[in-house]
Amino acid sequence: MQINAERLWSRLMDMAQVAPTPAGGSNRQALSDDDAAGRALFEGWARDAGCSVDTDGVGNMFIRRAGTNGNAAPLMMGSHLDTQPTGGRFDGVYGVLGGLEVIETLNDLGIETEVPVEVGVWTNEEGSRFARSMMGSGVWAGVMELEEVRGITDEQGISVGQELDRLDWAGPLEFGRPVGHYLELHIEQGPILEDTATEIGVVTGVQGLRWYTIELTGFPAHAGPTPMDGRKDPSRPLAEILTTLYAMAAEHAPWARVTPAQFRSEPVSPNTVPASITFSLDLRNPDLAVLDQMEQTMRDVVASATERHGCGYSIAIDNNSPPIVFDGDCVAAVQQSVETLGFSHERMVSGAGHDACYVAKLAPTSMIFIPCADGLSHNEAESIEPDEAARGVEVLFGAAMRLLRVDVA
């Protein structure tokens, strides 16, 4: 093993002590004093490791180990240090400290690289205090406007801009500057690796997702005197729609995801046929053509089931995020690294969004997953084992060396 597994674990545990929660998690919400304390701890380690530290206008922090060619686009690793209010100890943190561990290992091995090696700490990935997730990487990649996100406020009315100014986080680095390759190491936040006892997930892309609000409209009528045949009852098409949606998910297994949620109906009366039933629908697939096909199946069954039962409908799209296919060279570097190390692995897509989704718009990118207990995340009980953590960073190190064309075998 080339990385220092004890140093890695010790730093993960130290970071967890910055704004710890009673149940063993962390609460470092974006742009808070706690978030700043986490960054300060990380910055100390980075400076001790000989790195320079800079930020950009939205507070993204980049630590940099210089290369022999100061003009070369860096190899970047990274993730985020902010957490959910009752967050876990590893979501985001693991990718940042894993990147630092790669730099430490380069130092330990006395390796000079031509291109600089950086670790990015993206601002407000969680989007819980300020409701725009992956904000820092979004602005960096040009998907969001700096002025717009500076205006976003938390529940107390404090804006992102106020906090960036107060914490003096806005620095001179340019958004979207050239990056040679970007690698993000992360816990899976799902149960697939654990369920199949697989050590490493080679992440080839990110699910496309679409969110809909579907309203089925009927005609309110008295539950007693109104015969069943004369009703326009939106519960009837609802049953057919749900049945078809789950059959569709099975048809496109294993990656299709179908999640109806947020059910509500009007009027709130036990003896009136509902005038309307509304629910949200989250559809995901890594293949755009399949995602399109899933949407069409959904639209077809909503139209036909409501028509069959004399009901009406509306479908609104609330979110449309296309699938992301990661860079072939980056994925290959991870694949070769894990094969060389001999860890069990499988190729998979990420079901959740990550900063890598936005970085991938400008730079060759891929991700590495490790298992987490019960697939639990955004939860104080989020848990990984030290040897799982070490394996992931070893794979990251190996992939980085391949992309840096450094032979350490």
Add this chain to the structure above:
Amino acid sequence: MQINAERLWSRLMDMAQVAPTPAGGSNRQALSDDDAAGRALFEGWARDAGCSVDTDGVGNMFIRRAGTNGNAAPLMMGSHLDTQPTGGRFDGVYGVLGGLEVIETLNDLGIETEVPVEVGVWTNEEGSRFARSMMGSGVWAGVMELEEVRGITDEQGISVGQELDRLDWAGPLEFGRPVGHYLELHIEQGPILEDTATEIGVVTGVQGLRWYTIELTGFPAHAGPTPMDGRKDPSRPLAEILTTLYAMAAEHAPWARVTPAQFRSEPVSPNTVPASITFSLDLRNPDLAVLDQMEQTMRDVVASATERHGCGYSIAIDNNSPPIVFDGDCVAAVQQSVETLGFSHERMVSGAGHDACYVAKLAPTSMIFIPCADGLSHNEAESIEPDEAARGVEVLFGAAMRLLRVDVA
């Protein structure tokens, strides 16, 4: 025709002018000044027709045309004069003014009867201002306690007891005193008679009903990373349960009623598998054995569908009202009356509750329905035609004469 159709219609229209609504309905909520104004108008007509007027402790008003045998239990007709806040002109009112028209017709024809003939005006049938429907008849029949209902308050905190005292409505008549027969004439409040172009419904009973609150519990999980197979998603059993419930309704057609409503789910998040989905269920059938069987089918499918998908459930019973089978003599009197008159008719059960449900606990009872436009009720657009109104009262008159053993043919 023996009744005076013009007088009947004119009084229906006059009563509609007491607290009229802009859209053509009435707003005489129970125990309000408007309700009292409606009663005052009715009382004037009753006294002009030679009736005495009395009330009981819960404000039920009874007008009485004396019989030759003052000790005989009266034949009673009746319904209610209170309305929903945006109520129609005929719900309840038609049964009261129909009863008065029978008395007027007896006067017109110079007929003396052995037993007294009464019309009851039951207090707070609607249960909208004071949330206990069929309150007056419920207390009269001993189903509710006077002291308890006096304590029920409206949204302004005013109690039934305060209003009874303020309006001086509480009188000396005893609850549950002997009644020979009770006949309630009512608009159908459903579309069956209109749909089949039938003039009169001979009501043989009232649907039994049960209200349940059903909660399906799953396990909240991220809509992206969580594979479909590993989910405990309550939307899956929901689809199966709804499908089975509607098949059950079809199996027990035409009288079985199945109404799921009041859907809600937690958490309110578009990308989390729901932790729970809750809905209400209203089951109705005129046959107790079939209603029991429907409940069992529901319990079986809730248990099996949730188990099949790894979910849990709970079922609470919120209301359990057994079917009511009306008195054979009363139903026969209505049937003979309508046959003699030659109106088209069908035997049917009432899907909604009426004061007759409680009166039937103590006295031989039945009901007569006439069509209403589009089955619409509890709605300002509630509508009937003058000739429909007249036919119903003619049937009521004929049935009453049969029960009074008066030969007017």
